[in-house]
Amino acid sequence: MPYTPSGFFCDRLIRERERRDGEGSLNKPLRFNGQDFTVLRQESLQSKGLFEDDSFPATVESLGFKELGHKSNKVKNIVWKRPKEICENPQFIVGGASRTDICQGDLGDCWLLAAIACLTLNEKLLYRVVPQEQSFSEGYGGIFHFQFWRYGDWVDVVIDDRIPTFNNQLVFTKSAERNEFWSALLEKAYAKLHGSYEALKGGNTTEAMEDFTGGVTEFYEMKEAPKELYKIMKKALERGSLMGCSIDSLVPARFETRTVTGLVKGHAYSVTAVDECKPSQQKDSKVRLVRLRNPWGQVEWNGPWSDNSKEWTTLSKADKDKLQHQSAEDGEFWMSFEDFKKNYTKIEICNLTPDALEDDKIHKWTVSVNEGRWVRGCSAGGCRNYPDTFWTNPQYRLRLLEEDDDPEDNEVGCTFVVALMQKNRRKERKMGANLFTIGFAIYEVPKEMHGNKQHMQKDFFLFNSSKARCKSYINLREVTQRFRLSSGEYVIVPSTYEPHQEGEFILRVFSEKRNTSEEIENRIEADHPVPAPASAGEESEEDQQFRTIFQEIAGDDMEITANELKNVLNRVITKHKDLNTEGFSLESCRSMIALMDMDGTSRLNLQEFRHLWNKIKQWQGIFKHYNADQSGSINSYEMRNAVNDAVMCLVSRSGFRLNNQLYDIITMRYANENMNIDFDSFISCLVRLEAMFRAFQAFDQDGDGTIRLSVLEWLQLTMYA
Known part of the structure; x- marks a missing residue:
């Protein structure tokens, strides 16, 4: 499904901020759907009513979308009941939770139930997922909660205790004890996490094992x-x-x-x-x-x-x-x-990972976790079979710092496990989503490039073979493999098998000794913009033509509006037949004026205009380089290189480095439906980047890289840029 900057990226920034505040940890899990168990239970007890969960209602929508959907005969006789309506003296747990408490019902989720059975063997892990002190007597308000690991965060999932029944028998998971309900309620919470009961049909035991432990x-x-x-x-x-x-x-x-x-x-x-x-x-x-x-x-x-x-x-x-x-x-x-x-x-x-283990005697892993996503037209490059786009995939720098204490077969090296997990595909089944075929490759970084955090370019992958890789690309939620390599620096490239497939993922690296992994290009930086000095030499023929055209359009006040700027630029651009462009839009010219307008008049004088044209000439040369076929546009996958080249040209005036999330935004904002970017959009993109950096620097008075804006300041800044 497509993402939007205002949706995905805002959510991601919120998640990152929550993590900085400790949210998402075992001790402070995220509230799924924003529901606070303690608050909701208290409200139910005060109102003397039983909690009803509107976010996972007792309706067909919570059952499923196809075999358990509206058109299915299977759901016609299903009645949602609370345990007190099913039997006398219902209990949450009878005589301790054990593996015999889990009996499969009419849902193909044996993979989930096998994992629950394993979970009962470790009480510490079990009661982390199934919080104790829940019952149908003291403090009962028809509400329960369970905790799961979900793509790097622990989440607390609240449910009501209405369960699907048929002839007063539980339809799905049940306990051998008729009056015991913890396993049925756990299954319901897991179904809510994924959108419906039907979403749990078919899977791999490891998926649930990891969701119970973060392992x-x-x-x-x-x-x-x-x-x-x-x-x-x-x-x-x-x-x-x-x-x-x-x-x-x-x-x-x-x-x-x-x-x-x-x-x-x-x-x-x-x-x-x-x-x-x-x-x-x-x-x-x-x-x-x-x-x-x-x-x-x-x-x-x-x-x-x-x-x-x-x-x-x-x-x-x-x-x-x-x-x-x-x-x-x-x-x-x-x-x-x-x-x-x-x-x-x-x-x-x-x-199990360190946060799941407290006993110092038990072996623990060192874990690095990175979030990422593949974006069509920008960072969804496919596997090595597609050399023109493979290099655009997200890249992660891995540093293996310590070698094993007890190497096997006298081989010296660092043992580590790479785990690539695609996110949310089960939840999106009802929208037709299937698991992508995913995998990864690992490349050794030459010593002369150690410490260099630049994204590896196309030529690197054309002339260097992988040092290690997963056995095969496969359509599982997670691809995992153990390796042993010499200490040093490496690049991990996770990808889908086919290019242009869009989705989110997390990449985890586990090792017995110390390691670090981080996404390449994860910083945003900018230098203070300095106006370009005017040329002291004689005017070129082109400069003389510009002065003439400018005077002709500007009139006596020697200033031009956005409309007049459009006329000036397009008269000149039409002489460059190799650009094959329809010219600049009025919106692009307004952005240019916002960038160059130093005195707040919404107009450009000759000096401001000359400065703008110098920029456009440099950007034009870059565009021509990547527009080798003279089609009038460049491929969105090449946009990263084009922007980087523009940065190199302008580094002394307004240098900046973008992270991968911003490259994704650029593609979604400026590429057309065919994932191409025309000359007008290319210039508009660079103008906007420089304008936003310049505005930020103006607010960043102490130079610490952070600013605080009021709502009015934010609107003024973004509306004029």
Whole structure:
């Protein structure tokens, strides 16, 4: 979906300001939709009424948009009810939250429920997502809240407790205990976060794992899993990591179908434990076991080490107790590690970040987080297959500062994980959005360019191959991969596979040792403008022509208005056939006068006009360079270079450097529907840039780079520029 400067960029500035104030942290989460749980609950208690959430109402719109939309027969008999209308003595949590509290309903969100089951294994993490001290008795006002990690921020999501039912039974997630509702309400809050219940259909367990923890997930295909996979899994669980696995189904129609062994293809499972035991008939060797859980709460593995298999008779009571073995149709079962590798296709491990870990004994990551976006016509350059635009993608400078303490295979280097996540695609499904195919490449920065924060240009990528890259571009919410490179400086280039695809993303870099990553061109700078000195030499033939035309149009007062400026410029421009332009608009000429009008008369005298023309001549040369085909316009992807060239020409008078967000704004403001910028728009853009910088410098009396404006001053500044 398209973005506007007044929408996206204002929201982004607000988010950045909130972060500076501590908002978005675990201790001070953002209020989703601006709703304050404490205030709303107090209002409900004072009014003695039950809270009704207008932002996620008990209507079809909250159910879905297609299969659960207005035209669907599935929703006709659904009734929204509060727990007190469903059963007697409803409880938020009965006897502690556990993985048996999660049973899947009529929604294809097993990926979410598998993650919730993993979450119950770590009480600290669980009660961060599911705040305690919520109940249906003391302080009950029909309102509950849950907290999720969302693209770099923690958010608090408020809901009412009206839940979809059919024949007085919960339609979606439910607990094995009929009067327990925490899992159903958690699912509702997560549905609200993404716009509807239907938005949760189909997904990857890692997506929810990360939203519960803010962690980073690594994938392992069983066919390509490292030899030490069992050790990796055991260490991961000891570190509090969340873990899921699944069996791929090659035939889409056979998703979530039970095999003869009791396992289900195309279905997400939780890995809840990894352990070893020593059967009595085996003297020396131990058997490695994995415990898994089916989020259905039923349908289990029936092979070796299943609930009632003969293998359990070979264990001592102590071993059985250690493994918490029980025979129950609860969806949880043990199997040998070898059978696990043979039957499952892939495993996902969500490693926790420092803010999710408080125990100093637990391994922690160093994390760098960067927000970004791809903008059509400016920074949506596509992958390396598109060399003309690839270089325009956002670029992030990575500095690997410390090498590993215990390098494997005697290889010296820095281990780090890069995670590229696209934002909001699930929420925008109802508008037809699908996941982009995304990936990234990593390039080594030559030593002579260390510390240089300039955006790498096209030639750099034409003559340098990547040092590392993701295995493949793929249409997942997040692409993640682990690397080991020598300490030094690198550039990470995240992109969609195809160019011109517009969307937001976050790029995270995790490492065991210190690293830093930051977006290139993340500063806005300006030098104080100094008027260009008048030439002491003789006037050129062109200067003489200008003086003549100026006198002819200006009259006795030797000053010209915007209309007269338009006539002067267009009479001269028409002589430059290679520009193929229709000339300057009246609006452009008004902006030029605003830039050069030193005495506030809304007119230009000859000296001001000469200064303006010198600028236009320089900009004209730059435009001609990029308008090599003489089409009369330049490609918006080249606008960055054209602006940079203009800066170099004018650096002694009004030098400035822009950040990537401003390049995005320039493209949206001045490019046409074909992502091209004509001569008039090009000049207007540069005039406006210099005018706004000059105005800022006038207000920045102490030179600290910040100004404070009243509403009137802001309007006066922006209306005249």
